[in-house]
Amino acid sequence: MDPLLEQFLNEARENLAFIDQNIEEIGGDDPELLNSVFRAAHTLKGGSGIVGFESVKEITHHAEDLLDMLRAEKIEFASGMTDALYNAFDEVMNLVEAAEESGEIVDSDEETVANIVAELSAQMGKDKVEEDNWKVPFLLATNISEMVNYPLKTLRGIDSFKLPFVNKELDEDFCNNSNFYAVLFDVDDSCMVYGNDPIYTLSLLADKVLGVFSCVSDENAKSILSGIDDEDGLILKTHIVAYIHATYEEIEDALFNFIDEIHLLPLDISTMLTVSNGDSGHQIDSLKELFDIAEDLDLTGIKDEVERSLSLIGKESLQYAQLERFLDIVGLIDSSDTTKLATFFDNIYKGEIYTPLVLTQEKSTEIVEAEPEKIEVTESVATEEPTIELNEVTQAVLTGMLEQQKKAIKYIETGDDFLRVLSIMDKMRKFIPSMPSSFSSKDEVESFINKELGLS
Numbered sequence: 001m002d003p004l005l006e007q008f009l010n011e012a013r014e015n016l017a018f019i020d021q022n023i024e025e026i027g028g029d030d031p032e033l034l035n036s037v038f039r040a041a042h043t044l045k046g047g048s049g050i051v052g053f054e055s056v057k058e059i060t061h062h063a064e065d066l067l068d069m070l071r072a073e074k075i076e077f078a079s080g081m082t083d084a085l086y087n088a089f090d091e092v093m094n095l096v097e098a099a100e101e102s103g104e105i106v107d108s109d110e111e112t113v114a115n116i117v118a119e120l121s122a123q124m125g126k127d128k129v130e131e132d133n134w135k136v137p138f139l140l141a142t143n144i145s146e147m148v149n150y151p152l153k154t155l156r157g158i159d160s161f162k163l164p165f166v167n168k169e170l171d172e173d174f175c176n177n178s179n180f181y182a183v184l185f186d187v188d189d190s191c192m193v194y195g196n197d198p199i200y201t202l203s204l205l206a207d208k209v210l211g212v213f214s215c216v217s218d219e220n221a222k223s224i225l226s227g228i229d230d231e232d233g234l235i236l237k238t239h240i241v242a243y244i245h246a247t248y249e250e251i252e253d254a255l256f257n258f259i260d261e262i263h264l265l266p267l268d269i270s271t272m273l274t275v276s277n278g279d280s281g282h283q284i285d286s287l288k289e290l291f292d293i294a295e296d297l298d299l300t301g302i303k304d305e306v307e308r309s310l311s312l313i314g315k316e317s318l319q320y321a322q323l324e325r326f327l328d329i330v331g332l333i334d335s336s337d338t339t340k341l342a343t344f345f346d347n348i349y350k351g352e353i354y355t356p357l358v359l360t361q362e363k364s365t366e367i368v369e370a371e372p373e374k375i376e377v378t379e380s381v382a383t384e385e386p387t388i389e390l391n392e393v394t395q396a397v398l399t400g401m402l403e404q405q406k407k408a409i410k411y412i413e414t415g416d417d418f419l420r421v422l423s424i425m426d427k428m429r430k431f432i433p434s435m436p437s438s439f440s441s442k443d444e445v446e447s448f449i450n451k452e453l454g455l456s
Contacts, residue, residue, distance in 0.1 A: 001103040008047045012056075012096050015040040019089055026070065026085075027077035038067040044092065046256025049249075050204055053099070055108040056092050062120040063088045069124055084119045091116055134172045137248060141265035147182040148267075149277050150241055152328040154211035159331035161245060165340045166356070167268040174266070175248040180210075180332075183251065184263040185240040196257045202242055204254040211243040243267075269333055270356035273344050275325045278318035280351050283411065286312050287319060287349035291420070294341040302338070303330050318351055346420065350411055355404075398431055399453070406449045412442050421445060 018040050026034050041064040048056035063085055069075045091108060098106040141147055163180055185198050202209050216238050244251060252259055265271075286309075293305050306323050313320050326344075333341075347354050405424055412418050422439060429435050432452065439445045449455075 002051075005051050005053075005099065005105065008051045008053070009096055009100055011047060012044055012092070015044050016089060016093050016096065019085075023082060023085055023089070026067070027079075027082070031071065034067065034071050038064065038071055041067055042256060042259075046253055046259075049253030049256070051105070053095070053105050055106075055113055056095050058113055059088050059092055059108075059116055062117050066120050066124055075125060078123065081123045084116075084123045088116050088120060136170050137175060137252075138259075138264045139262065140170075141182065141184055141263040144265065144271065144274065145276055147184060147241060147265045148272055149275055150213040152211060152243065152272070152325065154243070155328050155332065157331060158210060161332070162334040163267070163269050163329075163332045164334075165269045165337040167266050167271075170266065178245055178247050178250075180243070180245045180267045181251065182265040182267055183242045183244055183255075184265075185242070185258060185261065186263060187258055187261045198240055198255075198258060201255050201257060202244075205244060205246060205250065208246040208250065209242055209244050213241045213243075214238045269329065269337065269340075272329050273322070273325060273354050274356070275321050276318070276353045278321040279316050280318040280353065282317060282351045284313055284317070284319055284349050284351065290345040290348050291342075294338055294345050297338075299330060299333060299335055299338060302341070303327065318353070319348055322348060322354065350408075352407070398428060401428060402449050402452055406446065406453070409442050409446050409449075418442055 019037055022033055022037050026037055041060055045057055045060040045064055048054075048060060066081060066085065070077060070081070091112060095106055095108055161178070161180075167179070168174060187196075187198060199212075202212065248264075251264070255262060290305065290309060293302050297305065303326075306326055310320065310323055313323075322344075326341075343356070344354050401424065405421055408417075408421050408424075412421065421442070422445070425435065425439065425445065434452075435448065436444070439448070
C-alpha cells in the first residue's frame with residue numbers, strides 16, 4: 001500500500017472514531033465540542049484531497065460545510081442534521097475500510113454520493129444544485145509591502161508560466177485556475193507541539209512552491225539559541241511567507257490544518273514591481289535612458305540593459321532593488337506586456353516607489369496605461385479625438401495620472417523631460433475637454449493640473 005494512503009487511513013479512523021463519539025452532542029451548549037468535530041471533518045477532507053480520495057473528499061466537504069454553518073450560527077440546529085451527518089460519515093467509514101482491504105483508493109458509486117450530498121444540502125437550507133453566492137474563500141493579505149519586499153531570487157530562470165501584468169477581479173474562475181500567491185503563515189507558535197508543521201505541509205505541494213522566506217527576530221533568536229524554554233525545539237518562532245503557483249483548492253488541500261491561519265495575496269507583475277527596499281528619494285540621472293527600452297526592445301534586450309545598469313548604481317539604493325526585482329520576475333512576464341513596463345522604467349531614475357495606476361479590488365481592477373512615446377516636436381499638439389464621457393472608474397484613474405504628472409514636473413531638468421510629461425498629458429486629452437491645445441512651459445502644465453485636482 002502507498003505509505004501516504006496508509007497514513008491517511010490510520011488518521012481517518014481516529015478522526016471518524018472521534019466524530020462518531022461526539023456527533024450526538026453537536027446541538028448542545030458546548031461550542032468547543034462543535035469546533036472539535038468540525039476540525040476532525042476538516043482534517044478528513046484535507047487528507048483525502050492530498051491522497052486523491054475523491055469520494056471521501058466530496059462527502060466530507062459538504063459535511064464540513066454543515067458543521068461550519070452551525071458553528072458560525074448561520075443556521076439553527078435541527079435533529080435531522082445528526083442523521084444526515086451519521087449517514088455521511090458511515091459512508092466515509094465504508095470507503096476507508098474498503099481501501100484498507102484492497103490497499104488502494106475505492107470510489108463510492110455516484111448515486112450514493114449524490115444522495116448524501118442532497119441530504120446534507122437540504123439540512124443547510126439549499127437545493128443540491130443551487131450554488132451559494134460566491135465569495136473569496138481565503139483571508140486576503142492587506143499589507144502588500146510585507147509580501148513583496150522579501151527576496152525572490154528563487155524565481156529566476158522560471159518561465160514555465162506567465163503572469164498577467166494586472167490580475168483580473170477575484171472571482172470563482174480565478175480561484176479555480178492556477179495563480180501565483182504569496183502565502184503568509186500567521187500561526188500559533190505552539191503549532192508544532194501538536195504535530196502541525198508548516199514546512200511539512202508546504203512539501204506536499206512539491207514543485208508548486210517556488211520559494212519560502214522565513215526570518216526570526218533578534219529576541220526570538222536568543223530564545224531559540226538558549227533552549228531554556230523549548231528543550232525539544234518545537235516552539236515555532238519563525239515568520240514564514242511562501243510563494244506558491246497553484247489553484248486555491250490545491251493550497252487548501254495541502255495546508256488544511258492552517259487554512260484559518262494563513263493570508264493569501266494574489267501576485268501579478270505590477271504588484272511585484274512595487275518593491276520598496278533601499279534608500280529612496282535619490283535621483284540617478286544615468287538611469288534616464290531606461291525610459292525608452294520597453295518601447296524599443298524585447299524582453300531579452302530589456303534584461304540585458306537592466307543588468308548593465310545595475311553596475312552603475314549602489315546596492316543600497318531603491319533603484320537597485322527595483323531593477324533586481326525585474327530580473328527576478330522577467331521569466332514570468334508575457335512578451336505582449338512589454339510596453340506596459342514603460343511607466344515602471346520611466347519612474348526608475350527618480351528614486352520613487354513604483355505605483356501602478358490600478359484601482360483597489362473594491363472598486364475595479366481596470367488599468368489605464370500611460371505609455372510614453374517618442375516626440376520630435378517642441379510642443380504638444382491637440383488631437384482630433386472626441387472627448388469621452390467619464391464614469392467613476394475612469395475619473396479615479398485620471399486623477400491618479402494627474403497626481404503622478406504633478407510629481408514628475410518636479411524632476412523636469414531637460415527638454416526631453418518636459419516632452420515626456422507632455423506625451424502623458426496628450427494621452428489624457430480626450431478625457432479632459434478643458435485641457436488647452438498646447439502647453440509652452442512646465443508652469444502652465446502644473447497650473448492646469450492643480451486646477452483639475454482642485455488645488456488652486
